[in-house]
Every structure is written in C-alpha cells, then in structure tokens.
Amino acid sequence: MNSSRRPTPADRHTPVLIVGGGGSGLTASLVLSDLGIGSLLVERHPSTSVQPKAHILNARTMEIFAHHKVADDIYREGAPQENCGAMVWLSSLGGDEPYDRKVLHRADAYGGGALAGRYAQASAYRHANLGQRWLEPLLRRHAEERAPGSLLFHHELTDLTEDDDGVTATVLDRTCGRSFQVRAAYVIAADGGKTVGRLRSIPMLGTPTFMEWINLHVRADFSPFIPYDDAVVNRVSSLSEDGTLEHCGVVPMGPRNWGRFSEEWTLMFSRPPGDRDAAGLDDETIVKMVRRTLKLSDDHAMEVQSISRWPVEGTVAERFRSGRVFLVGDAAHRHPPSGALGLNTGVQDAHNLAWKLAYVIDGLAGPCLLDSYEAERRPVAQRVVERALFSLFNQIAFTSGTAVVPGARPEWNRAQMTALFSDTPDGETRRAVLREYFDTNRITTAHLGLEMGYDYADAGFVGDDRTARPQPDPLGLTLVQSARPGSRLPHSWLRHGQQRLSTHQLQAAAGSFLLVAGAGGAAWLSAARKLSEARGVPVTAHAVGADGGPVDADGTWTRLRGHDEDGAVLVRPDGYVAMRWLSGCAQPADALDAALDAALAREPGGSAPTDE
Template identity: 75%
Template structure:
C-alpha cells in the first residue's frame, strides 16, 4: 500500500494504530473522483479513493471530452490512451438531425439539418488555434476504467471500489471517516486532512446541509445502451450525435438521440449505441415504464423495422435538473463534479466541468499540504469554480430548451390534427418553391444550435480574475462573446495561458506543455533575463518550484512565427507568471527595478499568502 506524501502528516485526535491516515480522502469513483486521484498522485500527494460500487460505470454516459479537458489529460499522461481508445477524429466532427431511421412516409428517413460540431469540419482551424489538443470521444463506460488503471498504477492500494463511506466527521483539524468494505462487510476508519466529495451528490452534500439552487427536476431522461448494426440507417459517418425527431401517428414529434459509442468501429458502423429520450412533466413517469415498454417506445420513435435486431445492454432512468450547490466547500470538505452542479447533457459540459473542478482543486490542496501556500488558498476553489458552474448550468438548460424549440421550424404544431402536421412535414420536403423556402427557414432555426456544438468560448474562456487570487496588471478584460462561440486568447491575469507553438531546438512545443507538475511557469521576453534570474532565485525557496524561460532568438525557446508575441501582452522586457493549473497569475508588462520583489508579491497573491488579494481590473468570471 502506498500512501506516501511529501505533505505534512495528519493530526489525528488519537494515536489509534487502527486508523488509516492519508492526506486526502476521495469519495466517489466516477470521472471527477478518479481524475482527482491521478492529479494528486502526480503532485506527490497521497490519497485514498473509496467508491461504493464494485466497478466503474456500466453505462456509456458522457462521451465528449473538450479540448481544455484533453489539455489537462495531456499534462497528466492520459490523452494518448484516450485518443487511442476513442473515436478517430473523422468519425466525431458533426451533428445531424433526422426525421427517422426507417419508415415509408414522404418525410421519413430525411435529413433535417447537419452541422459541424466540437471542432470538426470548418471549425477545425478555430479550435486548433486555441489548443494543441483536439476533442476526444469516449463514453464513460470505457473512459473510467482507463483512468482507473492510471490511478491504480500511481497509487497502488489507494483506489478501492466496493468500499462505501458510512459516516464522517470534520473536527476542524481533519476528517475522520468510517468506511464499509462491502466485500467483507467490515468497517475501518480513515483519518484525512481533507475530503473530496465526488459522490454525485448522493450523501455528503446533504449531510453537510448544502442546498442545491436552481431548477429542480423538470424532465426525466431514459438512456438505452444497445448493441446493434445501424449502418444502413445512419446517413453520415462523422456524426458524434444523431437526433431523430419523428412524426408519430398522433401527429406529435417524438425525439430520440442516437449516439454511436464504438468501441472498436465508429461512426455509423459502431457496434454499440446510446439511445436517449426524455419524459416531460405530466407524462407517464420513467420509473413507471418497464423495460419492454421503453424498448417499444424507442422503436416506434425511430421507426425501425420490427425484424431489425438489437441487444439491450442496460436501461437507465435519471432526473434532469439544473442546479448548483450553495457552497463548494464546508470546512475541510470540497464538492466536485455532480456533487457541486447538475444539468442536462446539452453541450457536453458535465463531465468536462467535473474534471476541471478536480484539476483546479488538486494543485491547491497539494501546495497547502506541502506547506508553501496558506490555507486561505483553498477559499479560491469555490470563488473560482462556482461561477463557472453557474454559467455552465445556465447554458446547458438554455441549450436543451433551444433544441426543443427549433423543431418548431418544421411547421409541426403541438396539439394540431395529425393530418395538419403530416401535411407540414410533407410540404417541408417537397421540391417546390414553398418546400425550398421552408427548408431555408428551418436551417435558420438550426443555426442557433451553434451555442451547443461550437461554443469554444464557453469551453475555454472562463476566467478567474475577480476571485481575488491573481494579481492585477491594470488591463481590462475583453468583452466576452455572449453566445460563447468566440474565444479570445489573452495572457491577462486570471485567464487561461494562451496556446501558442514555440520552438525548442528543431522541435515545436506548445506553451501548455512547458508546465511541470505542481510548478509555476514564468515566460519572459527576449530581454527578460532579469525575470528568469528572479524566478530561479525564488524557485523552491519562496514557495513551489518555478520553471522559467526567456523566449527569443538567443534562447532555448524561440517564437519564430510570432504567435506568442501576439498573445502575451508584454514587451521584450516583460513576462507572465502561470499557475500550476495553466492560468495566468500575473503579467509583468515591462522591466522592473525589483523583479524579485514583484515575483514575491505575485506568488503571495497566487498562494493565498497576501493579506488582501486584489482582483484584476474589470474582471469577469465566465465559462
């Protein structure tokens, strides 16, 4: 068993040798919990993860991993494995809306709309300018075992499935927990300095009295995981999601998502699929629908031939809400992932936000446990991440309702006579001036779905400037795109370090790949040796290590294409200081008479050691 750590030892209330002592206890073995384990191990911090289920998720669940998440996974050595197991890029760059997969009506098996999505097609250049990493597509059923392998390798014995948190107590100096080993029916106690609640909100938040604020359950979602051959029914091979909106016999539009899940072949040749549909308020509740009824409903919506075989692997039912925890931290307990925010899957924001929660929290715990940051740094977790969660939940809700709304462009009217609605769908696909006009109008409706499939600004543009833990350089934040489509890279304090390609010798390297685990990064201009010298002087002495580079023709790192110079916002005598999570802590726009003192002040703010951290001017947090 390996629970070693460079952090200070826990202070248990007793010296009971039967209590297992560990710096961090993680409760929950889903995406947010498993990544927290990997991140802490890479930072040299021991942890124990307990998960009540015997295995990782048996459901495909979330599957789209955005560029920011893949950037984080690349930093921690997971990205290559995820790309290797996931969908090739040529099979996950678009979204399509179809009228059905089968059927013989004039409006059946038609394409309502098709759009590039998640960095695919015409979006590729825009996304490539923002990150060295592309989106990935791998369902949680396959992703979680992959991350678990990495977590086990880095922390042998520290990842325990089939172990359930029974109770816990935060006494102010640490957390004492009782854990049940469900394989032996025996309990044991754990003493941790901090607890990460990655339990999906099942127990810990409620026990702490943390309320969930927002829109309570308003839909029920039903997911079917099936094995089937849909290759003859799906018209595209590059769609990451196919949405079917079919006209039922009663004249209503019924909706179902058809999502290829691989895992060996992809696109329309996938062997496994997720079929997703929802139950609205007032309809028969999902829990009241037995599995046979669910399968019949989906077959009816898709209009598949009755003799077309599929094998149901599992069926899950879950409530859809749009809520954010009132607090992300109570004492020594921190909420991440679904324990902190819950919302519809629209826009693929849930798992990504949870991973980014854990990433934000892990380096801060590591620095506090190692003694080179003040405990007040941990206050920044909620200050930085809760506004991001609020924005994500708002957008996911709006995106869901927008996806429902734009099908009104078909001309189908809820509650109208079936004959009317059938006539509308027939007219939509007629080769007449009226039909072409209808399709042109419908395309305008569907274009609004860019807020769900092309929201690079939402994925990458969140900012921590006004949380109080980065310095100010007196500049104003660029006005964010309200739709979240455009992402303006800037090296302003509180923003994500801009992506740019640099040269080291004969090879190119991305700015984010220069960040070492747990270390700050200083990037100076060609005349910024004084900043490099100051960083070298302070590295490991006045806080954590600082990796420092001057960038220019005379240095190891060069910027031959001027990409970095166009983004950095300082002159050749200036520099930027970057936190271990890849966010800018301070921009030093020119030379200083006291570079060591300037860097000390920047580190004090970034590590929570300043008495009053000053938000950057004009700061606004958004996601």
C-alpha cells in the same frame, strides 16, 4: 459537525479522501499522485460505470489529461478524428412516409469540419470522444498505477465528522460488510451528490427535476440508417402516429469501429417527471417506445445491454466548500447533457482543486488558498448550468421551424412535414426557414468561448496588471485569447531546439509554476531560479527569443502575450495566468515574490500562515 470533538482512532490515514470513482474522482486521484500527495478513493459500486454516459471531452480537458500523461491513451482508445466532426438531425431511422429517413440538418460540431481551424488556434489538443464506460477504466488504471492499493471500489462512505485537525470518515466495505475508520486532512466529494452533500446539509439551488432522462445502451447495426460517418450525435425527431414530434438521440459509442459502423450505441430520450411514461416504465415498454420513435421494424436486431433512468435538473450547490470538504463534478452542479459540459466541468473542477490542496498540504501555500476553489469554480458551474438548460430547450424549440404544432390534428402535422420535403418553392422556403432555426444550435455544438473562456480575475487570487478585460462573446462561440491575469494561458506554437511546443507544454512538471519572459528577460529567469530555491516553489522559466530559449517563429505568442520584450507572464500550475508584467521592473525578484505570495495566499515574504 462538532469541531471540539476528539477524533476516534482510525484504521487508515490519508492526506485526502476522495468519495466517488467516476471521472472527477479518478482525475483527482491521479492528479494528486502526480503532485506527490497521497489519497484514498472510495466508490460504492463494485466497478467503474457500466453505462457509456458522457463521451465528448473538450480541448481544455484534453490539455489537462495531456499534462498528466493520459491523453494519448484516450485518443488511441476513442473515436478517430475523422469520426468526430458533426451533429446530424434526422426525421427517423426507418419508416415509409414522405418525410421519413430524411436529413433535417447537419452542422459541424466540437471542432470538426469548418470549425477545425478556429479550434486549432485555441489549443494544441483536439476534442476526444470516448464514453465513460471505457474512459473510467482507463483513468482507473492510471490512478492505480500511481497509487497502488489506494482505490477501494465497493466501499461506501456512511458517516463523516470533522474536528480542528481533520475529518474522520466511516467507510463500509460492501463486500464483507465490515466498517472501518479513515482519517484525512481533506475530503473531495465526487459522489454525484449521493452522500457527502447530504451529510453536510448543502442544498442544491436552481431548477429541480423537470424531466426524466432514459438511456439505453444497445448493440445494433444502424449503418443502413445513418447517412454520415462523422456524426458525434444523431438526433432523431420523428412524427408519431398521433402527430407529435418525438425525439431520441442516437450516439455511436464504438468501441472498435466508429461512426455509422459502431457496434454499440447510446439511445437517449426523455419524459416529463411524474408522468406515467416516465421513470416507472418497465424495460420492455421502453424498448418498444424507442423502436416506435426511431421507426425501427420489430425484426431489426437490437440487443439491449442496459437501461438507465436519471432525473434531469439544473442546479448548483449553495457552496462548494464546507470546512475541509470540497464538492466537485455532479456533487456540485447538475444539468442536462446539452453541449457536453458536465464531465468536462467536473474534470476541470478536480484539476483546479488538486494543485491547491497539494500546495496547502505541503506547507507552500496559505490555507486561504482553498477558498479560491469555490470563488473560481462556482461561477463557472453557474454559467455551465444556465447554458445547458438553455441549449436543451433551444434544441427542442427548433421544431417551430417545421410548422408542426403540438395539439394540432395529426392530419395537419403530417401535411406540414410532407410540405417540408416537397420539391416546390414552398418546400424550399420551409427548409430555408428551418435552417435559420437550426443555426441557433451552434451555441451547443460550437461554443469554444464557453469551453475555454473562463476568467478567474474576479475571484481575487490573481494579480492585477491594470489592463481592460477582453469583451467576451455573449454566445460563447469565439474565444479571445489573452494573457491577462485570471485568463487561461493563450495557446501558441513555439520552437525550442528541434521541438515544436505549445505554450501549454512549457511547464516542466505537474505542480510547477511557469514564467514566460520576453527576449530581454534574463533578470526574470535569474529571479525565478533563486526564488524557487529559496521558497521551495517550483518555477519553470523561459525567455522567448533569448539565446537558448524558445522561438516565436510566427509571431503569434508575441501578439497574444500583451507585454514587451522586457516583460513576463507568471502562470499557475493549472495553466491560468497569475500575473503579467507589461514591461521590465527594477526589482524583478521582489515583483515575482509578491506575485507568488498572492497566487498562494501567503504572507509577504513567502510564509504560509497555519491558522485557518
């Protein structure tokens, strides 16, 4: 990078250039549009993903999509709620051995079954289940409606330079072979690490490729082999002829029927890197291996739509920001799919970054606010990568409970699997022990605290109300909701007129701050109104319990908010608490103004410094 270089004349100008048209990039595009910021998205492929890929969208992600008016479409096109409640482990789909076609374990998963009540207390939104093959066109449709002509597929970034005033990108139109220049103030790299990270020399730190993942997208009727209709994922662990346990995920993908009657499926299995059975396998051999693992007969129809191979690693970018360039999604963090954390984290990256870019571009925030993106999101990514790696190996380790030993004689291992399902006291003991192993897998399927419990207080861009931080659950299973600065706004149902609203539905529009005061909060509301007009920062304000305000009918919000009737909570546009006042103060306008200055990295008094 040469910061003194004069920029070359550009063919197109845009405030934000988005590189990559997957889930993270498309989310960035539509969120920026809702915030009134123009963007240009370039994607090197001619279309959105042809692979089903990630499919579970957690409640925090659905809160974001609801705020940007796409959640209803996702729920409508995705799996019905009754088909999204469990994870099931099977010994095979076919086969005739005593241990074939058995249920090894079944667990409620991702807010389903017995988990539903706990998840409903945390969010107004449930998980969704829609593979990226169908999700990405939906997001693209919304993004293009909001920014016509601003999404360029089959266009590839080939070069990127930066100067004092912005960035100049060289983009290749892969359809006609012509290159052109794009001038932008900022770049969002949502390209999975394919180009931008390399151009900016940003290394990935952590565990490099340790296995090759192979996904098959198939059309088949598996309904005779799948015992449950609500399994989000079926995991097959079958004993092969040589006595080893082989694993394969069998994931229903709809798209019209769901559960065991899905028409399309993703089959997932892995191989060690560099092994002769890894990425170099031809398609025919892969199909034979999958059939063998599932113990499907050769005459059972299975139409292969596509096969993808990708390296599995556990890495985090050394930095999420390089000058005017910001990394999101797989460009910033990569890990195995265990726990369904990848796409969700990428969407949340884009959401965290977009409102900050919008405020800086509009001159309402100081440029240093953009430093908060890495400060807040990189620790989240690090935690996600660590958990995904641990979850993957924990899932594999459950086989210890079967008494099948790698390297043992096939006869021994077949005897262990037979004994596991025997109708004897020994069999009952073995199955009880196996359940103990499987129970640890709840760190993968029931990690509500991990999905929503992130805390940004340590990043330094929120206020401090001098209260103690709630002790997090080390397993990440439980969520302690808190209105402490840095925490996600707690969910609670309120009654406002004839409407039943979640606290997350109180913000009037994208990009607005939210002030929620107690019944004695008239002075806070007046201060919010005057400051919003004077500073140009939109603030939606409510006094819960006051005349005309929302009503806390069941007392949940009063319990969670942590302040008295004269106090208040200020919430950022991304739904995280910027400041909390435990009680009233003599000068609420001054207190609110100072909190907005801190949240927006402004000089005291509301000015936004321009010297970055």
